[in-house]
Amino acid sequence: MTAYLLRRFLSMLATMLVVGIVVFFVIRSVPGDVTSALLGQDATPQQIEDLRRRLNLDQPWPAQFAAWFGGVVRGDLGNSTYMRIPVLQALAQRLEPTAMLALAATLVAVTLGIGLGVIAAVRHGTVTDYAVMVVAMLGLSLPTFWLGLLMIMLFAVTLQWLPAAGYGALSDGVGRTVRYLVMPAVALGFSQAAVIARMTRASLLDALGEDFVRTAKSKGLPPARVVLRHALRNALLPVLTVIGLSIATLAGGVVVTETVFNIPGAGRLVIESVQRRDYPVLQGAVIAVAAVYALINLLVDLSYLALDPRVRYS
Amino acid sequence: MVRHTTKRSAGILAVAILVLASLFGLAFAQGGAAAPGTPVSGGTLRVAITGDPPTLDPHTSTAVIVLEIASHVSEYLYARDAGGTVTPMLAAALPTISADGLTYTIPVREGVVFHDGSSLDAGDVVDSLDRWRRLGFGKGVLAGATIAAADDHTVVITLPAPVGILTGVLGWTEGAAVIYSSEQIAAIGDSPNDAPIGTGPYRLAEWTRGQEVVLERFDGYVGLTDAPSGDAGAKNAYLDTIRFIAVSDAATRQAGLESGEYDVNYRAAASDLEYMNASDSMYAWLMRPGYNYIALINHASPVMQDLKLRQAIQAAIDVYPLMLGAFGDDAVFALTPTIVPAEYGPMANTTAGAELYDQHDAVKAMQLLSESNYDGQTIRWITSRDFDYQYRGTLIAVDQTDAIGLTSEIIVRDWATTVATRADPTAWDIFIGNFTIAPEPEMISYLNPTYLNGYTGSDEYAALLAELKTTADPDRRVAIWSDAQAAFYEDAGAIQMANTFLVNGYASDVHVEARYFLFQAWNTWKE
């Protein structure tokens, strides 16, 4: 087990390194630099040159890479060229909104998904089943940003029930955070809920046809208990795979959702850093995202250990 | 019985009159956006801005958002009133200029205090102008000059050659000649000043990068007592706090204004103008003058050096539909041949050369094209969808020039790439966009040979511009510029299209005493 964890950890580090190197060179091959974001729209060539010199943007790439990499090894991700604060600080600031959004969206996806999936499986073949599957289909097919825009139009602008944009920090009260996250979490989690619902339904149907379930039924156990205790636990394993994948898909959806709802999170920071050519932040953010992703994958894999005694890692 | 009734009637009448009087009073006090009311002190103004500003230091960046936020915190020697006239702000009076135009004596206003409590003196002005010269626009106008403090409240600038616009630049927000204290300049050197200590009515309370800038009223503000006008006069800080919140998405900014999340949508879309003005809960304000929307021509490109070709393009452009398509509502632009708009007052109101403006004459254009050396080369128009009015205008301009026989290619990239491409003289031919205008032609980038499009102009134009630069007398300047503008049109140095205005959306409970073309939150209150 320890050997397994060690191997996973090392491979995570290797991936982070590879990803960091690739991003370093890719972003520098894109024309433009941070001066266009720092100066006004019609800045003179002289101003641009002066700024470029002040920021050491003219140094050859290997020198820049050596400087940056040296810092990373020591745990120093450098400073943002646009914001002039340490990259770690910039990332840390933006971590809470993204984490809360991802958490809320996952909650929506899991509860909605498993709930709908169970209902559909239990009412297999009826209108309810059909309706749930149609809704799930729609969830898979609607673009997240479109759903988000429509929700803003309806709930924020027309009905004025919810705030149109922004984020309430936890330090200002959990209630406020929830209010700001309702629409983004639903917009983001809806498509994943669809995936989870379909998977839950499918594997639950499988499990319900199993021998041990028929045995339980023939013993006279109430159907609800049969479903919940016996079938569901077995059915959850593949669902867990899907949830793990969902979190990955969620990471991508976070970027678009943060843009539409103006949530000051890490996803939007990455987009802004690309637009501004803020290399240090982009490099640091990409490495951080890769690390988080790998960690989540590891957690999902470890959770299999808890759920299925047949699984072993060496 | 009769007596009681009379008394009661009288009583009722009295109450009725009282109620009516109060209602009348209320009706007068209640105002819409324009009606005067009694300013209320207090409250927080939430302004949704287009993104995190790169700095709060105008010396290092003249991005409009930097200037607009920083102007609450830092002030200038001079300011402009609503008519465009330069008036004293931190200076005590207009400068005394020597007969040869080489020496400027500027008195500094007494009693002005910085946010840290220290007093403003000539030394602070000298150090600030010096820094401005090292880092900003001052590099041009103060090149080779000596700046010194004659005494505690007098600054003397000695120029190597006359500079016609010096006073004007010192009183022009985009000129960015803000005044900091010597102590702070010594402490930060040439790094951007992100915690500016200025003399303005508000001070920086907090700046959370990527999220918001929070300003708080500076109780020790020592301002002027003249009536507010434009950028000048009294700056009443009614609001306790101003929060500039970064909301990069335009649709989200508007939705936030409509749902009450924000009080001001800084940079609303033209397409929302009508809706906002028809609504009870908000109104729109047009910031005029805003920018000049032009087609910038790359004079380093061989194909664009052909005069007849440029004149052909100039003749082909049909400005009104182009502007309408680019901006969406004709309330946000004004077709005008004057390069320096009328709102800037006395300097340049000339319509010389106007017969070459907005000709939309396809026949003449094709004639000119046939007289040129144009041989079917592909004209490269660069643009970015990050500024959708640039992109749409380019689409329409290409459509109009296609009609007269030009072959074009539109290169669409993100803004950073477009800026980089524009800096490469071999990579583009025409760029359409908004350009900052100013009260003086020397301050307008594309009129001058030092700008990136390499325009030196015809001999006639170059000579007139050179003469303008050393002339300070206002009437003489108007005459010279008039001829120069005509020469500019003849030469098709750039293709002038229209004056464009920015749209700010305000919640109805926000009132502003005096307006300027840049965003100001002083002289502003919330009900």
Next chain:
Amino acid sequence: MSALQGGGLGSAAVVGVGAGARRRTPPLMKVLRRPPVAFGLTVFVVVVAMALLAPVITPSGPNDLAILDRLKPPSAGHVMGTDDLGRDVWSRVAFGARLSLIVGLSTSLLSAVIGTLLSLVAGYYRWLDEIVMRILDGLMALPGVLLAIAIMAAIGPKVINIVIALTLVYLPRCARVARSAVLVVREHVYVEAANALGAPDRSIMLRHILPGTLSPVLIQATYVFATAVLLEASLSFLGTGAPAHVPSWGGMLAEGRVLMRNAPWMTIFPGAVLALTVLSVNMIGDGLRDALDPRMRK
């Protein structure tokens, strides 16, 4: 590496679900006649027809400007109205189908083919397996949207580049699905061969393994098609997708965004057609899955 990270929907390597009672695989035709699948097929065919016949069935070109006709609501002359530059929305929707279909088809084909090839090679040469998996993990380490944005920013906005970027995004997923199938079959083949002939012949490997990968990869490919279309729309929406002169549904949604109040037709029509197209492909994918993979039946 956890064998449970088979990845992809409809993966044949999901462990834990019991084998279940054996059921007869419904013939393909029977599946195709089921209402949802038939609906999906019909809609898809209509969308393809719309894309192919676009020049014929539209009154004007998708890029024909007509400023004075801008923002007109749907009418006889413009069945879906006009946009803010006077362009006919119906024309842009019809031509926009070309981009979505090309991107969807190319991406799913390329990622399926390359993914399968990679996994076959990796399955045969075990040492290659580790390297290939490392690289694929690296690609998968970034969320799809971010990876696509980065690639598009680096190589520039062109349709071919969108296909390249999206293929790189979906390749790992297809490769993983194929790999799971390869692993299962390979063990099976080795066991059989060991019992009978000694070491298995290369061509036998291919003959046994390849068919085993086809069904799961095909199913995965249809889902890739659907997600690629959505991802392209997201990229165009964010401004880093299709080049400006190519009509795209995502781009139309971005343009219509600020005008949702004045001209809702700019948002409704492209969004609805996009959703319908993706929906139809998903339904086809479901149908294929029911027909080909008995363990993941409804």
